[in-house]
Amino acid sequence: MQSIQQFPFGMRNMGSLVMLNLSYMGITELPATIRILKNLRILRAFGCQSLEKIPSTIGDLRSLQVLDLRYTSVNVLPDTIGDLQELRSIEVNGSKIRELPASIGMLKKLKILWAVKCISLEEIPSTIGDVRSLEVLNISGTRIVGLPDTIGNLHELKVLHLDQTRIQKLPPSIGMLKRLEVLTLENCGLLAEIPSEIKDCTKLKVL
Structure with a gap:
């Protein structure tokens, strides 16, 4: 499928489509007309290495629950991502990806955020603390140097992977993660210490 560089079909009559799997296609961008797919729940573009741009019209996919952009060349998500109120999972x-938009804080149903090996990602927006439904956050293999204090607002967070990052310290607010069960920090050579507040994570099973 790598030879396919643009959509070989129109979408005007595909309004009932629930899943769109574009994995391993050679497309360079998603067309703005993707907004037509009002019933789309799953959008996969895994392995589309030439895919660089996501149109702002993706914000019109109000039924979207899963967004899979793993191993693409996408370097930014449009601010309209915050309009996807049914979104449960983002995988990049x-x-x-160089940064996550502040509008990610508007995703009230998001449960899973994976950004493993996004080597250009250096910061997590403070608005991540507004995603109160988040259960799994995996930012291993990024250039993250710290977490915002608002991380403590993620009261549903169960799994936090920070392996192979440049993180230097954990905020004391991490002690507010009462449901946290797994925290991994393998090969975090710049991390000097773990705050004493970690003792307040009473459900922590793996550290």
Whole structure:
């Protein structure tokens, strides 16, 4: 499928489509007309290495629950991502994402955020603390140097992977993560210490 560089079909009559799997296609961008797919729940573009741009019209996919952009060349998500109120999962592993939009804080149903091996990602927006439904956050293999204090607002968070990052310290607010069960910090050579507040994570099973 790598030879396919643009959509070989129109979408005007595809309004009932629930899943769109574009994995391993050679497309360079998603068309703005993707907004037509009002019933789309799953959008996968895994391994589309030439895919660089996501149109702002993706914000019109109000039924979208899963967004899979793993191993693409996408380096930014549009601010309109915050309009996807049904979104449960964002996966951008191995992509060229440089930053996450502040509007991510508007995703009230998001449960899973994976950004593993996004080597250009250096910061998590403070608005992540507004995603109160988040259960799994995996930012291993990024250039993250710290977590915002608002991380403590993620009261549903159960799994936090920070392996192979440049993180230097954990905020004391991490002690507010009462449901945290797994915290991994393998090969975090710049991390000097773990705050004493970690003792307040009473459900922690793996550290």
